[in-house]
Amino acid sequence: MLRRREAELAHVGRLGMLGEAVAEIAHEINQPLFSIHNFSQACLSELAKPAGGNQAEIVGWLERIRTASSRASQILRRITGFVRSGERSVIDCSVNDLLTDTLELISWRISRQRIDVDVRPAPPGLRFQVDRTQIQQVLMNLLLNACDAIEQSQPLGAGRIAIEANDTDGVIQFVVEDNGPGVPDDVRDRLFEPFVSTKQDGMGMGLAICRSIVERHGGKIAVVKDAGNGARFTVTIPKRPGQQAA
Template sequence: MFQFGSMNSIYKNILEQIDSGVMLFDEEGTLAFMNAQMYGMLEMQRYDLTGYSCVQMLNHTSFSRYKKKQLLRLYRETVYKGKTSHEFMDEYGRYWKVTASYGEKMNGYYLFVAKEISDYKQIEQTAYQNDNLAMLGKLSASIAHEIRNPLTAIRGFIQLLRPHLQGLGKEEYAKIILSEIDRANDIIHEFLSSSKPTPPQVAIIPVSALLKEVVLLTESEALMTGCQINLHAPHADLTVSVDVKQMKQVLLNMIRNAMEAVSDKESHTGGRIELGARRDGTSVRIFVSDNGKGMDSCTMDRLFNPFFTTKDTGTGLGLSVSERIVKNHGGTISVTSQLNEGTSFVISLPLIQ
């Protein structure tokens, strides 16, 4: 019988040190060597099983039923079916890979080396999921694009029909169809702009400049809805590193929401939106607060979900897109709100130092 003692003790030491479990049987199926790692993996105390036959080993009292099953399966897959490696999940949900070497190159011996591969499995699964998500994103973007063309045609024909409907006293039908088509187009537009996998094109910009531009873009709309935007511009040396176009989109979404919240409020006099920024430790906090209708907790729980809206003509995409953009910049969005009092959104972005 093979005697491990006859091997150089250096080799034996090496086998004891490696992070894989090692198990060696001779040609008669007698255990010639098993390292500490393998004893650990089999959850056995360090009995010396050297010299035990396979059958004696499996029947050893310290083997659990599960381990016995796993070893029998290993035997079936490798020695019996001739596979050189075998992967399995144990009773604790960990993944293992066992490689088997035998035959001529091993002089009739059977060598089994076991290694935990849970981490690799997890990476593999995440990669697979990401791949699927990317595929789904591409597919839905192309479907959305294809839907836009027939919608444009329908819109054109409804406009042509409009005078005829007017003649029949049914002009409101045309109005409804047109506004619904516009809504569908809005959804597609927002969806397409959100699903484009463009990484942020960052530039360093003073926060005050960013906020001023956003105010310029929304001022006239605010005037029309009878609400005032107060800009609390921070000092010009407070800068952020952002994709200006994307960050403007986020702020516009929030200001539009604020304007809508103000005009949806039952007593909507003196609507005010406060827009500003300040430095807080290692981040820049940009806030958009309104004294609009506020939100109940049910809305608060869902407002970042895609397609969640409480508005008749809403798309429910504004905040989900905004959240994604801010996350891509390494930031976060937080919200506080009180029903009939108002809402405050805070965007935290990393400060560049």
């Protein structure tokens, strides 16, 4: 029962995150659709010519249509994969692929704020067994919080985020760091509780959902004290379910 509620909560959280991105996603999908429209128009006009038009040209345009439609369905696949139901499903997956896909999901925000992202990937071939969508959601929450922090405090183009993945003693560790103002002292101890937010329109659910997902995986999430400038969050996840993170 509790498990089910948590899965539902995580699901709602993901929908919320995408809600923010809907305009961007629509724009992204609209580009290939626009190409498809134009190239098919061109094919039709060419075919209407007396001798059936220039075949080589038509073939070229049809190929452009094919590429554009794969692009559109690729974007949709990425999103539907992320939105998928609240059911929990543990699969074996690559740490670095997960990292890349997550960054891709928030690329609209990174480019809007012109943030410099320093990705320090895990050793190649590193894998773990997790609910991929949920771990993506954890990293996405941390990254979006970093973007919010940067937006509040840095001029456009001056934001920096470092994201790192490591293998430490059989446990996967992620570190997300930003050059925002850092975590406010008065909420530091309550960050992972639901409805704690210092943002005007903040729900305060992001980190609470992160903690519930991470703990469900036998892992830990923490904010590093005295991280210097900005904030630094760490997430540790055992490589296999049932293991406990130290």
